[in-house]
Amino acid sequence: MMRAVIRNLYLAALAIFLLTPMLVVVVFSFDANRFPTLPWGGFTLAWHREALGDALIVSAMWNSLIVSLGTAVLATILGFCAAYLDYRYRFFGKRSLMLVIAVPPAVPVTILGMAMLAALSRTPMFGTPLGVIVCHVAIAVSFAMALIRLRLGDLGDDLEQAAWNLGASQRNGLLHVVIPFCRPSLIAAFCLSAAVSLDEFMVAWFVGGVNETLSVRVFNLLLGQVNPKINAIGTLVLATSLVLVSIAQMSARVGGTRKDAA
Amino acid sequence: MIDPYVRLEALDMRYPGHHAVKDLSLDIAGGEFIALMGPSGCGKSTTLRMIAGLEQPTSGRILIGGQDMTHVSADRRGTPMVWQNLALFPFLSVEDNVAFSLKMRGDSPASRRRAANEWLEKVGLGGMGKRHISQLSGGQRQRVAIARALVTQPSILLLDEPLSALDAHLRVHLQTELARLHRELKITFIYVTHSQSEAFALADRVVVMADGVIQQAGPPRAVYRAPVNGFVASFMGMNTRMDGSVAARSDGMIWVDCPEGRIAVPDTVAAGPGAALSFVIGADRMRLLGGHERAPEGHPTVAGRVVGIEFVGSTQTIFVASDTGRDFRLQRLDLGDDAVLTPGTPVTLTWDPRHAWVLPHP
Amino acid sequence: MTARLEKTQAITPAGGRTRAGNRAVLPLVLGLPVALWQLAFFVLPVIFLIVITFWKVRSFRLEPAFDLGNWEKVLTSTPFQRALVYTTEVAAIASLLCMLIAFPAAHAIALGLSETARRRWIAFLIIPVFSSYILKVYAWQVVLSPGGVVNVSLAALGLPQVDLLGGALSLNIGLLTLTLPVVTLILTFALMGVDRSLLEAARNLGASGGQVLMQVTLPAIRSGVGLAAVTAFLMSFGDYASPVFLTGSNPPTLSILIVDTVKSGSQWPRASVIGVSMLVILALAFVTVQFLTQRRAGGAR
Known part of the structure; x- marks a missing residue:
């Protein structure tokens, strides 16, 4: 009994610790005070309005939208290819390939950003949203591949063979059986890749040049003075992340339940 | 074809x-x-x-x-x-x-x-x-x-x-x-x-x-x-397999010496006297002899005890262990007399020798 | 045995002469783009970074060369050495703290909660992993600042103000925000993999809670603990946001040195040297932990 109470108190403390920073951002985005502190200065939407009126922020939003969507689409496609390749084939160099797909998120973003900047600064992609996309894909494909590979583990040989047996070429089997089967994990991979791209600021800052994403805008605002607009953008960013990660989790769980119609 | x-x-x-x-x-x-x-x-x-x-x-x-x-x-x-x-x-x-x-x-x-x-x-x-x-x-x-x-x-x-x-x-x-x-x-x-x-x-x-x-x-x-x-004989399941050596040939039958006695089987293979020979009898070809019934002339008899009975719908399979230690199977319509066929009951099995089948390749 | 063999054999439909090429084409079509992508945008940049460490800067321009001078200058420079020691120290302490806090939580989630509650907790822990870290660091900054929520609350209670921002406390709070969710998840998954009957058997044989933990649970999740520790170290070691916003870059960490050097634009080769050194240290940390957990696994048997 006592143990359970202590355990729950401990977990509650952990939850509070993890929730506090997110709640602070959201709650104070509606606080009329310029500096986010107590006492509560009254409810206002002024900072949200001001943020949406800020040309830099609005353009950062567009950039983030483009970069996140682009990253999500490409990382999901490439992640599926990598996952299927790992699931279906054996070939020379497979381990190395899987390693260079899996490792990027483990490299500190400062180093990754510096390396990518050094390489991309010699190409026309430098300073464009495309440049940020290609770098974000290299990071996000790791997560996409992991989610889709997990789902493929449930596919089994029979469904694909049944498709071939019923006249589907290998390509059609992939298109009409493997991809539909993986759909939940594709959605999950798409959302998670978008979330990863949305939150990443170091590589985007290095490679994106003047084309700031929202996270880079937040970062640049932070380097200046305390600005209540940060809370307003932050609320938007957090809400978007929350939605994306939640969809990803729900889809992945649908995928996780074993096929019920074997 | x-x-x-x-x-x-x-x-x-x-x-x-x-x-x-x-x-x-x-x-x-x-x-x-x-x-x-x-x-x-x-x-x-x-x-x-x-x-x-x-x-x-x-x-x-x-x-x-x-x-x-x-x-x-x-x-x-x-x-x-x-x-x-x-x-x-x-x-x-x-x-x-x-x-x-x-x-x-x-x-x-x-x-x-x-x-x-x-x-x-x-x-x-x-x-x-x-x-x-x-x-x-x-x-x-x-x-x-x-x-x-x-x-x-x-x-x-x-x-x-x-x-x-x-x-x-x-x-x-x-x-x-x-x-x-x-x-x-x-x-x-x-x-x-x-x-x-x-x-x-x-x-x-x-x-x-x-x-x-x-x-x-x-x-x-x-x-x-x-x-x-x-292999096929045992995979078909409902057979009893017997082994022995050829004793004699007559009237289209081969007489085989088995532990159960000298038993006649149809003469379908070329096997000289003394050659080893295996044959099977389908479970549905086996019969139990009644209390004082005698087997027809030339029909083999094997004495043993009931080991168990299995029912599949209207038929029953009776498992018999012969006194020589061989397992026999007998399949027949459910006659409702299984009450007397409790495990341990002594019984005598018989069959028509023409229904035995000699394995060409034992 | 047979089934397994058949499975590996039956990976493609038997191809005919007409489509003999097809079998090789599909994996190529699938594999080449992703392979080239990771090569172009991950492997080559990292290799290029290593190459640059030997280049020279002449009148603000990079020039290909093979010059060990960058390595010599950086490795012998006092700011680098200080930053190296400081960063390692910070990462080690933060990782230790993180493990100490995460383990009881993971233990409770994996072994103490019901199936539903456990699933909810895992879902809850995944969210902060993928939601803006920099915003959370900023949030801690305003909460801990002299006029922030904590100090205002203290004042309202008539207590003296405390200087929370700019020290080890705020730095560790920031780093924990980054590492706790991931590390707790790793430990939770590791603990979920432990055969519960093993723990019950140990209890049944008279082991105390502490003995079960030390003798059964921890050895069983050795590699999970190793992975969690490496992850915590790796994340803390490479982090940039917490040291910048919660200690005001004072003293600077290696990541801060890199960003300052890169953004000042002149000393790319030296920044690269720092970056490559960091990668080497992280690789060493990874290999060491791997070696320790693997070897003990071997020794236990």
Whole structure:
């Protein structure tokens, strides 16, 4: 009994610790005070309005939208290819390939950003949203591949063979059986890749040049003075992340339940 | 068999460390219902999968309708299969599952839907096209799998233990259904099973396999009554096998010296006196002698004790251990006198010597 | 045995002469783009970074060369050495703290909660992993600042003000925000993999809670603990946001040195040297932990 109470108190403390920073951002985005502190200065939407009126922020939003969507689409496609390749084939160099797909998120973003900047600064992609996309894909494909590979583990040989047996070429089997089967994990991979791209600021800052994403805008605002607009953008960013990660989790769980119609 | 529709020529399948199918040749007539049977790992499923093009034989040829199909890929063979675990597509509706091969063929959506629903009607699932696979019972799913395989009106249907996942009642029901479909469609059915009762109930011809080799092929009755060797005899199950040495030959009979005495068997093999010889007696050919009944002249008798009784519907199988320590099986209609046949009851077995079968290859 | 062999054999439908090429084409079509992508945008940049460490800067321009001078200058420079020691120290302490806090939580989630509650907790822990870290660091900054929520609350209670921002406390709070969710998840998954009957058997044989933990639970999840520790170290070691916003870059960490050097634009080769050194240290840490957990696994048997 006592143990359970202590355990729950401990977990509650952990939850509070993890929730506090997110709640602070959201709650104070509606606080009329310029500096986010107590006492509560009254409810206002002024900072949200001001943020949406800020040309830099609005353009950062567009950039983030483009970069996140682009990253999500490409990382999901490439992640599926990598996952299927790992699931279906054996070939020379497979381990190395899987390693260079899996490792990027483990490299500190400062180093990754510096390396990518050094390489991309010699190409026309430098300073464009495309440049940020290609770098974000290299990071996000790791997560996409992991989610889709997990789902493929449930596919089994029979469904694909049944498709071939019923006249589907290998390509059609992939298109009409493997991809539909993986759909939940594709959605999950798409959302998670978008979330990863949305939150990443170091590589985007290095490679994106003047084309700031929202996270880079937040970062640049932070380097200046305390600005209540940060809370307003932050609320938007957090809400978007929350939605994306939640969809990803729900889809992945649908995928996780074993096929019920074997 | 004048015109073999499917011809397997010297098929060989080697995996690293495992020789699954060895030099297998078999002709299957158009419209024949053939059952490949044998214990698991005997190569029957591998053979079926080679016919379907899901496995590439190490050597040998597969001809279908006179065409060499050995190197034609699975999707171009026109050999649809019903899978043991059904392999229905869980993300498609019943209708779309059935229409899958039509879609792959490039049929229009309207004609696909029409054909799919026609076939659902034929297997007794009319009006269920829009349902999700998970909403169907096991038997219904089985019917979807059959409809899905038949929708392109193939000339061959491959079935890989299709009923083994169903309960006994459903199995019998679907067995009848399959027999009806075969009668109506008049196409070749190649049916893999480990169940003797399924194979016998359905097939025109059964092929018994062991260790990647065909042991015997023939009509169920012939294989059952006249197994070519000890493996087939024991795989058929309801036999008692006896061994002895040839004592004499007379009147179309061979007299064999067994521990149970000198027993006559039909003279069907060339075996000189003293040669070892094995023969089997079908369980349904055995008879129990009544209290004071005497066996007819020349009919062997074996004394023993009842070990146990098993009921299958209206028939019963009585297990008897002879005084010589051999296990005998006797199958008969349930006479209702089993009360006196409790384990330990002494009994005497007899049979007509003409019903014994000498194994050509023990 | 047979089934396994058959499975590996049956990976493609038997291809015919007409489509013999197809079998090789599909994996190529699938694999080449992703392979080239990772090569172009991950492997080559990292290799290029290593190459640059030997280049020279002449009148603000990079010039290809093979010059070990960058390595010599950086490795012998006092700011680098200080930053190296400081960063390692910070990462080690933060990782230790993180493990100490995460383990009881993971233990409770994996072994103490019901199935539903556990699933909810896992879902809850995944969210902060993928939601803006920089915003959370900023949030801690305003909460801990002299006029922030904590100090205002203290004042309202009549207590003296405390200087929370700019020290080890705020830095560790920031780093924990980054590492706790991931590390707790790793430990939770590791603990979920432990055979519960093993723990019950140990209890049944008279082991105390502490003994079960030390003798059964921890040895069983050795590699999970290793992975969690490496992850915590890796994340703390490479982090940039917390040291910048919660200690005001004072003293600077290696990441801060890199960003300052890169953004000042002149000393790319030296920044690269720092980056490559960091990668080497992280690789060493990874290999060491791997070696320790693997070896003990071998020794236990």
